[in-house]
Amino acid sequence: MNQKFKILLINGPNLNLLGTREPKIYGSDTLPEIIKKIKSTANILNVKLYDFQSNAEHKIVEKIHESKLLKIQFILINPGAFAHTSISIRDALLAVQIPFFEIHISNIFSRENFRSHSWISDISCGIISGFGTDGYICALNKSVNMLIKKSL
Numbered sequence: 001m002n003q004k005f006k007i008l009l010i011n012g013p014n015l016n017l018l019g020t021r022e023p024k025i026y027g028s029d030t031l032p033e034i035i036k037k038i039k040s041t042a043n044i045l046n047v048k049l050y051d052f053q054s055n056a057e058h059k060i061v062e063k064i065h066e067s068k069l070l071k072i073q074f075i076l077i078n079p080g081a082f083a084h085t086s087i088s089i090r091d092a093l094l095a096v097q098i099p100f101f102e103i104h105i106s107n108i109f110s111r112e113n114f115r116s117h118s119w120i121s122d123i124s125c126g127i128i129s130g131f132g133t134d135g136y137i138c139a140l141n142k143s144v145n146m147l148i149k150k151s152l
Helices: 031-044 057-069 080-084 087-096 134-151
Strands: 005-011 047-053 074-078 100-104 126-129
Touching: 005 031, 005 057, 005 134, 031 047, 031 134, 047 134, 057 087, 074 087, 074 134, 100 134, 126 134
Parallel strands: 005 047, 005 074, 074 100, 100 126
Antiparallel strands: none
């Protein structure tokens, strides 16, 4: 069997409240339920999926830095509100030079105006926004496809 790809999933602030936080916008699945589904798909795809959630910006920055040492090959990040505020997360992603997808459960472009600008979108490989929690699986599948193409 091929070598496992190493992918890091990062979830930002307030995503620990999924399942109870504004279910009309974010759905009823909890973060542990979502992670379980993603890890199940990752196993099928021969991916070692690491997951991390924090409400603290500096912890997310540190995890991004650590990803270089762990030889992470792709990052999937739902930065939550940090998408609209965090230059430090942007700088960390630029510093490690690991390709990444930006994920949002809701369609950030159909919500409040301030949510339509992300500080990381322009440096990402792509943005998945508005597909609910299915966006995570979409991002995982596409990242694996990209890694396969890169390894050929």
